[in-house]
Amino acid sequence: MISLKVDNWFELILFIGATIILPPIVEEAFYRKNLTSFANKEILILTTLFSMFLYALEHALTMWGILLCMIWALPLSISYIKTKNVYVPMTAHFICNIVVNGITVVGICRFLLH
DSSP: OOOOOOOSHHHHHHHHIIIIIHHHHHHIIIIIIITOOOSSHHHHHHHHHHHHHHHHHHHOSSHHHHHHHHHHHHHHHHHHHHHOOTHHHHHHHHHHHHHHHHHHHHHHHHHHHO
16 A cells, blocks of 8 residues: 555545545546446457456556456455346445554554544
8 A cells, every 4th residue: 555644633544545435436437337248258258357357457567466456356346247237246345445454543543643
């Protein structure tokens, strides 16, 4: 993660918005909802792999990182395909962001309170 300087409450709120709230909404709407096509089975597979690859390119720079991010995107893609409801992967993505970035938020809160 890019090191963001957070040393007051306003910056903490911006950090929460930029790392926990907005990414699930924007990324799932773009990568799942807009790039995945249900035209037929072959198109579905191709567009899903393409969207997973673009998602991985946004999050990683090395081949190994791209592969790991594509694996991370797989359950999000499957949940969207199975339900045809973008809110399902959005919610899963949001929960994961809370877990991963919530640790940082708690640490910053402790710093700001002392």
